[in-house]
Amino acid sequence: MPHLALRSLAQKYGPILFLQLGEIPTVVVSSARLAKEALKTHDLALSSRPQIFSAKHLFYNCTDVVFSPYGAYWRQIRKICILELLSAKRVQSYSFVREQEVARLVRRVAESYPGTTNLSKMLALYSNDVLCRVAFGRDFSGGGEYDKHGFQKMLEENEIKTSANLSLFQSTFDQMVTEHLNPMREKEEHKDLVDVLLDVQKEGSLEMPLTMDNVKAIILDMFAAGTDTTFITLDWGMTELIMNPKVMEKHKLKSSIASSCSSVGPKRIYGTCNDRWIRYSAKTRIFVNAWAIGRDPETWENPETFEPERFWGSNIDFKGQDFELIPFGAGRRGCPAVTFGTATIELALAQLLHSFDWELPTGTRAKDLDMTEAFGITMHRIAHLIVLAKPRFA
Template structure:
């Protein structure tokens, strides 16, 4: 006992119990696995006792799963702790599974972080399949993210694009521009103005609150590969031991404080009658309360829409400008197309974008190589299914590796090459029907915010190409750029993108 005197009392107690807990885990693990040996499962690597294949995931699971798929095939079986898991890594297999079994695979596994941060997973992304999920999905489709509603926010997008241009112009007086930060501000301000009726960049709130860091921490915590999620019976113990619980508590507290502040401000504006513009999430929340309905859109239950709406747009724009600065021929072609459509006007209009097929091809190529969610949000089978000659039991967790599918050599020629031209004479789209390109998922659990995110990205990227000529800072070569990814629910570059912007107006 004296050996552990330096540890807190709670940690000493946990360490003393550890041998007993480990023995129980071992027994339960073998009993759990034995339940799944009756049918023929897909191929996969050998398993270790207790942890199964967890040791093979490492820090970037999408890359680990991609490597395993190259060795074992497009559908593989893993035992991740106590959780039977199937990973799909090719367009052909994704099509076969999702076309035949989307209804069976429309539920979500129970994840500790989602339960902790999102009111017991009562949000649209992590809620299990059922009547409640169908109801909130309908709300999003009709009230919040319909084509008419998205179009109504066009003035907000155009104003924020103009602010983005002015920020870059102000920054271009120095040697270089931190484009990553400016893109984060743009995506955040569009979403916050639409959802909450205010932005957080005015008055320095974005920096003082650590807004981008909060979003990135949220996305990392919701990534679905926390070790405790693979040992359901002892997850609380594991999360406390690894420090995950402390991170969740801190993140939850910070977002609670932020959203409580937003709600108070919104209530004050409504009471004073000083603001009558559309605040997508909050206005629906108050209308539901007035009608006596359940509060379906409530504080932290909005967080996945809020974070995803900010982060996916920012990530796509950041990767797009990174790939274009590396591939200057593509940059020049996209820039020439935008400028030929817009002409002498200073600002791009959303009505200009449909006349820019190469710009659209660039965005598709970014979705292929850098899907915002590299491994789509996991699903859970609600009954046993048969795929090829394999029988996959109920309660199996399914991961679709969108990052791997974008590099599937059977679906793409030269898959590692950035080549937007591949989409110019192709009917392949990202709306869930073409399984070669499913950055937003497919079927019932497809991301409902695809239209909102796309118009936010298209307008900003067109304006960046129209307003500025872009270069790398002096002495920096394309091969010097750090392309390392940070894994989470969404995946951004670890390094910030710093460029030289030369204004054209």
């Protein structure tokens, strides 16, 4: 696991390391102070992204928001995504979607009682449904299309960056675009992101016109980044709460969320960056080990212990201004979906804690749970969370 190995190296050699990874000169930052220098002080110099072969292959030559090089095109598509899907106003306008999908999540879990439920799958369905309804105008799970299209399989393969599922991705999004281009299609009251992108492309009013491949790259970005991250945060959060029933009791009345810090994606030096601690040529890759920073004993008391209450009354925020906790990254390339993600996660977590008494299946103890991570763009548990959820208001 690279995030663990890199933390071990940092503990031995210090919070900034230079590594030669094959032909790639690489700098790894593992402290809040140095992360601030990299992501704020030198944000512009470190604002681009490496042109990784697999990303070029999967994301239509890196024309998506995540992997697109820093410049006018990236600023243009990021602005479209924020205005049409991720702004506070737009997130609020889709509150009815979140409320309906959380109600459906609670209903699905309740229907499994008195048997056990695969909570991991339920959470994946929920995160998928919210994103697909607001971005694509589609409910994929209602008619069994989640399994039909193999969304979970696509996400898992995307996470480890295989190209075997490229044709499956392309055919799914080709179908989605075709549906939106159909003039007879029954439209929702609100235009979804695909409608907006197609309108923008048709108008040709942008400084840099969008191609159909650009549209598909952005759609794929929203799907991959908007579903898996929500799912794994809820899955890890519920796993930790169920393993720590005393902590869960505290949070049934006062719900709080502590997002697990996965590693921030690699950045590439855009120009040459010179100061007292860094002087490297262009194309050096910079990794900020957000996972290690979120567990730094110099910042956090009992950093390896699950204590969400540590955030009650804390001045440390998670939205990219306090570098001790950066689950959404920071700076120009920080995640633009902070408002969307927190709204989607908080409502679901609060309702799950409020609606059920949670236990592990008979004969299963907390120490029996397989906590192995599957390493990828984000890190989800390999094993599904199987639990017993007793409705509190039946």
